[in-house]
Amino acid sequence: MTESTQAPNEFLRNEVCRIGKSLFERGYVHGSTGNISVRVPAEQGGGFLITPTDACLGFLEADTLAWVNEQGQQISGERASKTLALHRRIYACVPNAGCVVHTHSSYLVDLTLRGVWHPDDIVPPLTPYYVMKVGHVPLIPYFLPGDAQVAEHLAQRVAQYQARGLTLRAVMCDRLGPQVWGATPAAAMATLEELEETAKLWLRGHCTAQPLSEAAIQALRETFKASW
Secondary structure, three states, rough: HHHHHHOHHHHHHHHHHHHEEEHHOOOOOOOOEEEEEEOOOOOHHHEEEEEEEEHHHHHHHHHHOOEEEEOEEEEEEEEEEEOHHHHHHHHHHHOOOOOEEEEOOOOHHHHHHHOOEEEOOOOOOOHHHHHHHHHOOOOOOOOOOOOHHHHHHHHHHHHHHHHHHOOOOOOEOOOOOOEEEEEHHHHHHHHHHHHHHHHHHHHOOOOOOOOOOHHHHHHHHHHOOOOO
């Protein structure tokens, strides 16, 4: 088939641009930092759409998004972000992930500079919606941007949490920013927002706020099926 008959539909492309513009305008990303990808359904050609390398998420153009196949080989668009390999690893580890969002959100990066709460939980479970909508967020050690070792560490973390029957929706890369995933772009963005806002609360309170009690967390598990 020709490229035009295989190309991912307009909705997916526009959704990536919409999410990117929203994140940029609200300060979750700046300059050419961050990237977004989505899984393309098989009936639309399969593979992934990902923002181009060095693209500003606030000014994305739908027809320039990089489209790659399952093996990461480029089909169309501008050159794919250097984090493509990491995004593909997330999709392989998390079959129900439909979108991956990476930002350099300032409160979260600030948090790693000051010291996270715990390597397995970068912030404590401060609010019920953090427990329900985000869950555990482990820290990935610092590596150069694009280093393949990040993908290995991330895959290990996902497997560890899956073995405990827990859902992992994000990890935090030391000094760089979060990698967040969800079933849709809107879901991934909502998780990122809750994560960044919780980091903001934690830092504004000088990292002294008390976490929710185990009894409170258990109630969230029983009532809302929270994965904690």
